[in-house]
Amino acid sequence: MDIFRKELDTYDGHTVTQITLVNDNGVEISCLTMGAIWQAFSVPSGAGKKNLLLSFEHTKDYYANAQNICKAIGRVAGRIAHGKCELNGEQVQLPQNENGNTLHGGQNGFSTYNWNYTTSRNKNSVSVIFQKKITEKMDGFPGNILATIIYTLNNNNKVTISFSALGGSKDSLFNPTNHVYFNLSDRQDLSSHSLKINSSATLETDENNIPTGRVKEVEATPLDFRDFRNVKAAADEADGFDDAFVVNQPGKGTEPIAVLRDEDSGRQITIDSDRNGLVMYNMPALDTEIKFSRDQGKPAIPGEWLALEAQTLPDAINQENFGDIVLPKNGKRSYHIQFAYDKIK
């Protein structure tokens, strides 16, 4: 196993370091200090390597569009209605950055910081540990927290992202994720991808994508992924995805929350998590031209990728039974998302 560090470039006055972790099977991941971005999950392919993530070579390209490509998202992923909630009986106003709502931690969320980092090595795994003290003044959320994001690659080709936060003198909120974008194939679409999700219902949302509190059964809809189903066919039928799935049996660990497979190559990612939600997003329309490294100069096309964001269900703080995302003062909260790579043919 190996750990490499490289000063990649500068962005917004920050020196951005790229950290690459390599395991004994030649599988490697790269992360950037800026945004704690997950830049690469590269697996052996023929004589070379294949990055299963959509990526850019330069940091600035991650910030030239609103897609949050492979960035760490926090303190709270998804939307919080009107940027408001009640904490300890008090009304709290959070930063509003989309239609009066809070999206992905507001305009100064986790994805906007250059994180401090260290690395560690164990018998069968290597890790990069990002850490940042985030104050109320920095992002407009209540309470100061010490946030840690750890990416670990082990010799079973599994990547674990662990998020934790230590609370300060006030209660806060913590529901982070990684906005990872996959395309496991050599095509510029998802036509050879099959997906299975351990979920029988999605959240109903209003015109601004805010959950209404009701759930919709997936049965007889294009969102029925209880068994493997072709991703592109379902996306075409659904007119693109931007949906929050309610994950069955959260925390019980009996089944993965999702399995994404490329039928052409046999590359497969199995996602496990202790979270009760999975947001699936596949870029129904593009607001700016994007050119991913994988496409060698060709502009990205809608539906080229699949974002699978494990998290506690969106707007949990304002909804009954969506999960608890309060980080108690002086308390600690931790979450894990695991992505296991297999080649099944």
Ligand SMILES: OC[C@H]1O[C@@H](O)[C@H](O)[C@@H](O)[C@@H]1O
């Ligand atoms: O930020 C990019 C995208 O992130 C997803 O998590 C949201 O559900 C989308 O509505 C949003 O456009």
